[in-house]
Amino acid sequence: MEQFPPTGSPSSVWPPPPSNTPDESQSLRITLLMQYRSPVALTRWMIGFVATTVLLNISAVLVLLANPRRTSEAQDLTDISNLPRLIAGILFYVWIYRLYKNLTALSVHGLKSIPGIAVLMCMLPIVNLYQPVVIFGEIWRASASQASVVQAGGRWKAVPFAPIIVCWWIAYLLYSLVIALNSRDVNSSSDPTSYLFIGLTSLISGILMIILAVRLSRREEIRHAEALTSLQV
Template structure:
């Protein structure tokens, strides 16, 4: 629970537009990375079968260089997406506190910094975001419906894709350049991470749009409910109405 002052509601329209734009770019970069990763795999398979001609070796070098370049661009876009996403999480968490009827467990700051705490970042960010989602969906009874398939899918894809890419990086770093088996294994994990990045981007885009609508809709209803009736004079005395 928190006793911090209630923040003012502020719709993150501009921030959301930038986030959605870079999520779309991330999706396209992931799709290209899947294609270049698959193309980089083909000459490696030939090398493993014993076909070690100059053409195959040159193909390995060319396709791997191209795939590394695409992966670097994809990674750079992913970093920008991560920064924008955490900024957006902080903003919607503040809005949830502005809409909440009862004190919330997670502060807007903790909804962000739990992502950087080892071990706890496996479950705490999801719990914080689930609270934001629940409060935004129904501030009066946030936990009436605890089911959220969209959030569960997002978090599953996030954990698995990051795990695959982490394993791929470890394999690439520790393996020898001439170890074809390790290169093929690293390629599989990279492909897996890139493939999952596509539905992950779509899931985050859906969550961003949906949560913004939930918060805006409740804020509008709450604002309209407390708007003074223009038919009643401001200095009217209720006792003589």
């Protein structure tokens, strides 16, 4: 039998929409979540090149410990480490972009910047001496689990800061300083002490970077899983 719309208000809809149609806010959340991209694979690639750089620098130290006169071999290993260090640096910026962009996909409001500007702040001279700490601190807080946000009074900006971020950044600045001094000093290639400092700072900053990368990626994955679960309830 043919159905006719009821005679009543001209704004009435016939047939009526299903009762389980999501509202606009939920539709927006779904749209944003579809833009989320897992950082796990990118994190693993970056960690791989960071670890390769550290191993090459440590190998240079071990060569000198076996024979302090083998400075040429140590220098070769240090020079080779520049390639994975460069690749790790490129992946690092891509990784920051992905982490920051995912925050928008996770419906985090009140961010100080956008992904492109966040990466730029980590590259510009002078400001890149402190901005990475600020940016990583924001990513750390914004990717906190729902339980952590509740404990912080419902505000993600009140989530406690992670001291490992500052420790890693100080270690990385020391490592970069030692590398810069070693490249400028022509006599450093024959000084075993310079390779020892490179290996030590590379090891510390590399380990802290790996720990931080794993923890940040895991936090975003947990936050993403929580967002999916909340939509299914």
